[in-house]
Amino acid sequence: MDSTREVDVVVIGAGQAGLSAAYHLRRSGFEPERDFVVLDRSPAPGGAWQFRWPSLTYGKVHGMHSLPGMELTDADPARPSSEVVGEYFAGYERAFGLRVRRPVHVRAVRNAEEDGDGTGRQLLVETDAGVWSTRALINATGTWDRPFWPRYPGRETFRGRQLHTAGYKGPEELAGLRVVVVGGGASGTQHLLEIAPYAAATTWVTRRPPVFREGPFDEGAGRAAVALVEERVRQGLPPRSVVSVTGLPLNGAIRQGLRDGTLDRLPMFDRITPDGVAWEDGRHVDADVILWATGFRAALGHLAPLRLREPGGGIRVEGTRAVADPRIHLVGYGPSASTIGANRAGRAAVRDIRRLLREPSPSFAAA
Numbered sequence: 001m002d003s004t005r006e007v008d009v010v011v012i013g014a015g016q017a018g019l020s021a022a023y024h025l026r027r028s029g030f031e032p033e034r035d036f037v038v039l040d041r042s043p044a045p046g047g048a049w050q051f052r053w054p055s056l057t058y059g060k061v062h063g064m065h066s067l068p069g070m071e072l073t074d075a076d077p078a079r080p081s082s083e084v085v086g087e088y089f090a091g092y093e094r095a096f097g098l099r100v101r102r103p104v105h106v107r108a109v110r111n112a113e114e115d116g117d118g119t120g121r122q123l124l125v126e127t128d129a130g131v132w133s134t135r136a137l138i139n140a141t142g143t144w145d146r147p148f149w150p151r152y153p154g155r156e157t158f159r160g161r162q163l164h165t166a167g168y169k170g171p172e173e174l175a176g177l178r179v180v181v182v183g184g185g186a187s188g189t190q191h192l193l194e195i196a197p198y199a200a201a202t203t204w205v206t207r208r209p210p211v212f213r214e215g216p217f218d219e220g221a222g223r224a225a226v227a228l229v230e231e232r233v234r235q236g237l238p239p240r241s242v243v244s245v246t247g248l249p250l251n252g253a254i255r256q257g258l259r260d261g262t263l264d265r266l267p268m269f270d271r272i273t274p275d276g277v278a279w280e281d282g283r284h285v286d287a288d289v290i291l292w293a294t295g296f297r298a299a300l301g302h303l304a305p306l307r308l309r310e311p312g313g314g315i316r317v318e319g320t321r322a323v324a325d326p327r328i329h330l331v332g333y334g335p336s337a338s339t340i341g342a343n344r345a346g347r348a349a350v351r352d353i354r355r356l357l358r359e360p361s362p363s364f365a366a367a
């Protein structure tokens with residue numbers, strides 16, 4: 001194994017949140033490779049966007065904010081967002097010389113035993129490409145690597161196919177099949193509207209009645225939604241997605257789906273049978289496929305040795321800083337799990353870390 005390399009800051013993840021943090025580190029005078037590294041397990045630039053299904057075109061994305069310092073302009077709305085964002089992130093990394101190391105999988109972060117030099121305890125970042133020792137950590141690992149599959153009785157008895165949004169490749173592969181879509185978020189409704197023209201039948205089930213939102217989503221409503229999620233992470237509870245508190249925008253496609261019955265929703269089923277799904281009242285829907293559009297959880301398993309989790313199951317965070325350990329920042333987590341939130345969180349984390357490391361001199365120039 002490589003010997004341990006020393007830096008001031010390790011950024012884990014090169015999605016929107018990690019790249020925003022890397023940009024602000026450079027702007028604050030930190031040199032890539034000398035003072036900080038960005039480690040990303042994905043094979044190519046684009047963060048989780050590179051894995052999203054091809055029919056999620058750039059035009060279908062609700063409001064992707066550009067990264068700081070370089071606008072995404074003239075993107076073709078008909079192209080898959082995976083390609084548009086992948087190319088944009090690649091250009092961004094080059095323009096600012098961010099030198100992302102990939103694919104590098106961070107397996108664990110732990111406290112160094114003792115570091116005797118009086119600079120404060122170091123963190124060891126253990127990866128499949130060696131170990132980095134660092135004074136601060138910006139965790140930007142997103143959620144894509146942790147799809148959430150709720151447990152329902154009978155799941156293992158189902159004879160058809162079960163897949164999650166994370167494995168969805170588009171409607172064509174579901175042509176002619178009877179599909180049950182589970183989940184009341186943006187992904188669930190998008191899947192249904194796409195699949196309905198191809199499938200033999202679709203059924204929509206959600207735990208709570210979906211909330212549709214009339215009119216544009218203004219800044220005030222956005223702030224209120226973020227504040228709700230913020231309050232949860234401050235209390236050490238697992239974050240809910242921002243979308244889960246904003247409601248679904250009542251756009252033209254959704255109105256049409258409500259009119260033609262595609263978005264007729266049933267309450268959550270009680271169990272899964274070999275041939276479909278069933279409710280206590282005796283109702284049964286036959287199905288070939290169950291598509292779980294049930295969201296994702298924060299991918300934080302590699303931080304487990306640091307014991308940051310609260311009894312409530314989340315990590316208490318103030319701003320972006322972990323309350324239990326001020327060297328650690330979570331960006332793109334909870335209230336900052338959106339493209340605009342990730343931008344801001346990257347900046348806030350760097351500002352805080354500069355204070356922690358006592359203000360290195362600013363000497364940034366874009367490469």
Ligand SMILES: Cc1cc2nc3c(=O)[nH]c(=O)nc-3n(C[C@H](O)[C@H](O)[C@H](O)COP(=O)(O)OP(=O)(O)OC[C@H]3O[C@@H](n4cnc5c(N)ncnc54)[C@H](O)[C@@H]3O)c2cc1C
Nearest residue numbers: 013015016017041042047048062106141142332337338339
């Ligand atoms: C289907 C979908 C649609 C969305 N649409 C919108 C939208 O329209 N507008 C909007 O603002 N937001 C949207 N979002 C949310 C938005 O994509 C993210 O919140 C935002 O891009 C911030 O991403 P991130 O940088 O936190 O994570 P990601 O983009 O997930 O990047 C995390 C990176 O970390 C890497 N990583 C993970 N674990 C490790 C590890 N252990 N070691 C090394 N690397 C690791 C991953 O490989 C990945 O490259 C959407 C999300 C989804 C799932």
